Amino acid sequence: MTPLAQRATASFGSALLPQELGGPATAQLVERVERYVARLPAMSRMALRAGLLSVTAASYLTTGRSLTRLDPDARERVLRRIAALGPDAGAAIEGLKAIVLLANGADAYAAELLDRAAEHDVARPDAALDVTASLDCPSVLRADAAVVGSGAGGAMAARTLARAGLSTVVLEEGRRWTVEEFRSTHPIDRYAGLYRGAGATIALGRPAVVLPIGRAVGGSTVVNSGTCYRPPLPVQQRWCDEFGLTLAEPDRLTGYLDDVEQTLQVAPVPLEIMGRNGRLLLDGAAALGWQAAPIPRNAPGCDACCQCAIGCPRNAKFGVHLNALPQACAHGARIVSHARAERVLHARGRAQGVRARRPDGTTIDVLADTVVVAAGATETPGLLCRSGLGGHPRLGRNLALHPAVALAGRFDHEVTAWRGVLQSAAVDELHAVHGVLIEATSTPPGMGSMVFPGYGAELLGWLDRAAHVATFGAMVADRGAGRVFSVGGETLLRYNIARGDAAKLVTALEAMGKLLFAAGAVEVLTGLPAAPTVASLPALQDLLARSSPKRLHLAAFHPTGTAAAGSDAQHCPVDPRGRLRGVDGVWVADASILPSCPEVNPQMSIMALALAVADEIVADRQV
Ligand SMILES: Cc1cc2nc3c(=O)[nH]c(=O)nc-3n(C[C@H](O)[C@H](O)[C@H](O)COP(=O)(O)OP(=O)(O)OC[C@H]3O[C@@H](n4cnc5c(N)ncnc54)[C@H](O)[C@@H]3O)c2cc1C
Incomplete structure (x- = not known):
């Protein structure tokens, strides 16, 4: 952090949580904020610093003095005055406040949080996963199927493909976290490391929407709250009748939902x-x-330490990194972590594999004639567009x-x-x-x-x-x-x-x-x-x-719908079986394909539909 940015953080911090009134020491607060801010993507970091500097400037303009030279009441008045300028100024101050409070609170409670984790043994050990970091992989891998994304959809699809005997490689941009890391890592480092863009993703609009998205082996299921609802019957019916999504036909979907519930060991929270x-x-x-x-919830053995959102320190929350992924690996699937899929490779209208980038900038190609895109509703459209497969006018739209x-x-x-x-x-x-x-x-x-x-x-x-x-x-x-x-x-x-x-x-x-x-x-x-x-x-x-x-x-925590599946070729980039229109061998099996908001927490809907898509892939290859 530059000295100017440090001073701006100190000024804002001294107005928000004045040390004289019992707030943290300014130097400690600056350190806490910097620990998080250093992990933000460059754009977010710049926006944050610009915001903090604007507050400093506003203090000079309205009082003739820097915030730190004012008494605590006057500092508070400066913040109130800026927030009252209008909805945008109010939202900006709230955004700065949220970041400072997150960083401060996470550190203030870090010891309690880690002690709580240490009170009990783990509910289960880490799962046996065949994970290799991309830097340790050869530049070219050959497989029957390449799956992009190891979250709710990707994991379930990979399991079906591997069980059907297809050699399967799962490419995951994030890394594998161990339970030991969840028991010993500072909460803000867990938060910053487990989420895309350090958890600062925002959907622009009025009002803007804060939208954290998981990035790890296991995807958002590593950080989600574990709530497991089946999509309501009227929703399943609508997907089927209005969108022609035959995969969601209730009689058929029920079997997949049963499978998901068993895999995740879903049970109500004990009182x-x-x-x-x-x-x-x-x-x-x-x-x-x-x-x-x-x-x-899918949390057998949960002892209520309230840390699901930053990785369960007991492996009780049963994300797909603990069930579907190890089951896929048991059937030969390989996971390549730290691999950001750059493009789907294709020629003459047929999938040929996926090119991914390693952290050092070099590439790795997984050559496969079946590609399953499961990068999540916010990333799947971009990957398809980068690949020259973004021709459908509704791709990236319909975001619920x-x-x-x-x-x-x-x-x-x-x-x-x-x-x-x-x-x-x-x-x-x-x-x-x-x-x-x-x-x-x-x-x-x-x-x-x-x-x-x-x-x-x-x-x-x-x-x-x-x-x-x-x-x-x-x-x-x-x-x-x-x-x-x-x-x-x-x-x-x-x-x-x-x-x-x-x-x-x-x-x-x-x-x-x-x-x-x-x-x-x-x-x-x-x-x-x-x-x-x-x-x-x-x-x-x-x-x-x-x-x-x-x-x-x-x-919001449940983005869906950006590559909707359905029978109407005009409205749905993906066909009712899960195939991306306009190319052979590219399938989509994540939150993107839900044609509309599932109206409940979506992981079960996504997993069940991914299982259905994967069965279609297997059936297709057998023809
Ligand atoms: C904090 C939080 C709490 C939630 N709580 C619940 C809950 O209690 N119940 C519920 O039902 N749902 C919950 N959800 C939502 C649920 O977890 C998601 O809807 C679901 O995991 C989405 O599945 P997915 O397969 O589409 O994407 P994800 O599970 O997010 O997986 C996508 C994966 O693809 C990877 N990826 C993305 N781009 C690339 C690329 N280019 N190359 C390689 N890999 C890539 C990502 O890193 C990620 O690991 C929550 C979500 C969050 C963030």
Whole structure:
């Protein structure tokens, strides 16, 4: 970090968490932030530094002094004044705040988090995987099938292909993580290392949407919360009837979903380990007479250390790196890590393999006449475009995010939301009619402080009361209003939420408010600048009626639909069997092929469809 950037971080930090009022020592805060910022991609780092320097400049312009020379109240006023300039300035300050709080909180709680991991033995050892780093691989490999991406879709597809006797090579851009690393690595290094772009991916729009995406052997299943829902029957029916996606025909999909559930060992969260955050959701629902239940998860042996999002330190969360991938390897599949697929090789309308780049810039070719692209909904379109296979006008479009909003509530008693299962209980009362699914969701210790309002003394007060706060999240079934595109080889995302979906988010916030107050919350943290906290449901309803959805803080974890599969050649880049249109031998088997938002957490839908696509590949090769 340059001395100028350090000073700008110190200034902002001193306004956000003033040392004089009990915040961390400035030098320590700068170190904590730098640890994370150093891992950001260059563009994000530049944007962050520009933001911090703008705050410094704003202080000079409005007070004639640097932030650090002002007293804590005056510093806080500077931040408030900038945030009040308009939605963009407000969002920029919130973005800076989120990064500083993430880095600060992760370090402040690092010892507790690692101690918690060490309290219990691992639930299971690391799986036997045949993984070789690309630098240790020959430049040319030959196989029957090359699979790009080792996440939910890629792993399931690779397993079927390997079991059918096809020599299979899985190319994965990320690396393999071991359980020992999850038990001993600092949380911010786990976060920065396990996510694409250090977890700072954003879909541009109003409001922008924070969109973390996993990158590791095992893909996003290594960092996901383990929630396992089957796609609702009406969704399966719609995929089948409206989109002609015969793979999703309910009778057929059921068999694949059964297989996925068995592979992942899905079971509801036991009440004994759920924790207070989830129990409050169930209490609130019971008081309202709403349908609610513990969430079915793939985490056999989970002891609720609440670290799923940065890699399970007990190997209890049962991502595909612990089941489908080792099962594929047992049948001869090989995984090449640190291999970023650059292009699908093809000639005369037929797949010939995949060229991937190693970290040192050299290339490795996997020559195969079957290519399965499973790089995830945000990366698959770019790979196909780079390969000269991006001719379909709908490729990269139709991006649904299943956007989420959070609402937190303060209770008189301790909740300690991070002592319990990270995503533990769900309310589906509003699901069928409004497409709103509410889930009690916490974050790893210290990594969720961005829900707290204010700056300076107010924010520090909230950090002191963090143990009294419960957090719920709600996702809404959305239209595919977004788009993925590439600029200079980098993936960019654009998503402007549809008006109807924004209205659903407001419905979701109101419903979560009802649940929190019904469970006994004394106030609710709204995340809205007009009234960051409210003490009653009518006050929340009034606030929501007055607030623009553009001021909501949105996050999303479930991108889908950017290479939709279906029978309509005009609308669907992928055919109903999973083949990319316009070329032979290129198949797609990841979140991209879902024709619409699955309306629930999607991993089971993706895995089941990937199994179905893989069976089509095997059938095709047998003809
Ligand atoms: C924090 C978080 C929490 C979540 N929680 C849940 C949950 O509780 N339940 C649920 O159902 N879903 C959850 N999800 C979503 C779910 O994990 C994903 O929808 C699912 O894993 C997507 O599957 P996929 O195969 O499309 O992509 P991924 O699983 O993301 O796998 C894609 C893989 O491809 C690799 N890749 C990308 N580009 C290239 C390239 N060019 N070359 C080589 N490799 C490449 C990536 O590194 C990645 O490893 C969560 C997601 C996140 C991020």
